[in-house]
Amino acid sequence: MQSETLVGALILGLVEGLTEFIPVSSTGHILLLGHFIGFESTGKTFEVLIQLGAILAILSVYFHRLWTIAMALPHQAEARRFVAGILLAFLPAAVIGVFAHSFIKEVLFESPALICTTLVLGGIALLAVDRMKRVPRYDNVMDYPLWLCLAIGFFQTLAMVPGVSRSGSTIAGALLLGTDKRSAAEFSFFLAMPTMAGAFAYDLFKNRNILSVDDVTIIAVGFVAAFVTAVFVVRGLLDFVSRHGFAPFAWWRIGVGLAGFAGLYLFG
Helix, strand or coil, X not given: XXXXXXXXXXXXXXXXXXXXXXXXXXXXXXXXXXXXXXXXXXXXXXXXXXXHHHHHHHHHHCHHHHHHHHHXXXXXXXXXXXXXXXXXHHHHHHHHHHHCXXXXXXCHHHCHHHHHHHHHHXXXXXXXXXXXXXXXXXXXXXXCCHHHXXXXXXXXXXXXXXXXCHHHXXXXXXXXXXXXXXXXXXXXXXXXHHHHHHHHHHXXXXXXXXXXXXXXXXXXXXXXXXXXXXXXXXXXXHHHHHHHCCHHHHHHHHHHHHHHHHHXXXXX
């Protein structure tokens, strides 16, 4: 295993943790960056499996709240509705992810130009949604009705296309459906847990026979880096969104997408 590969895994892991929970597309970022630094993973598993670090980060930050919800399930209807809502929101992506897995990994993941396009278009869409004048009807994730959770779940399926952003599609969808910015971001946090855990488990199962010891080492480096950086992002994101909205992320997406196009034109 070359040291350059480990350095690449470290860099991409840091990028994964920094971008997973903000609406800029972590997968788009690491695939695009990996293209330019020449990073190749077996079966494109690295880009999916290092998400475990981000999953554990959000579990560690939200552990007390998750435990409180779990303890309330037997006797509190609000807690049961919330869990049912998260599972409903997870369902569309789970179904489409299973049937479209090969197409996503073998076609969409291999198109840097597509990623640049979706980064720019997604940034424009997020900017438009962020500037919309509306009066939110829902400001507490525990009060989201089941129909709203399912509808947000369908928005999440847009993120099957790399560069769209899982958090970006769920947040934008929630805002369009009447939520406030802070609770939209928080619901995206909770929905990330079953979605990313499911993607991790399914991708690991599909590629279990082709992974080597070197692959496991590379993934472990990326996982640790993603965990450390994601903890800081999760702890500060809600307050940042409450103060600044999503426009900074929209402009970032547009800038990265345009820079990606320039890089593809200059370097291929």
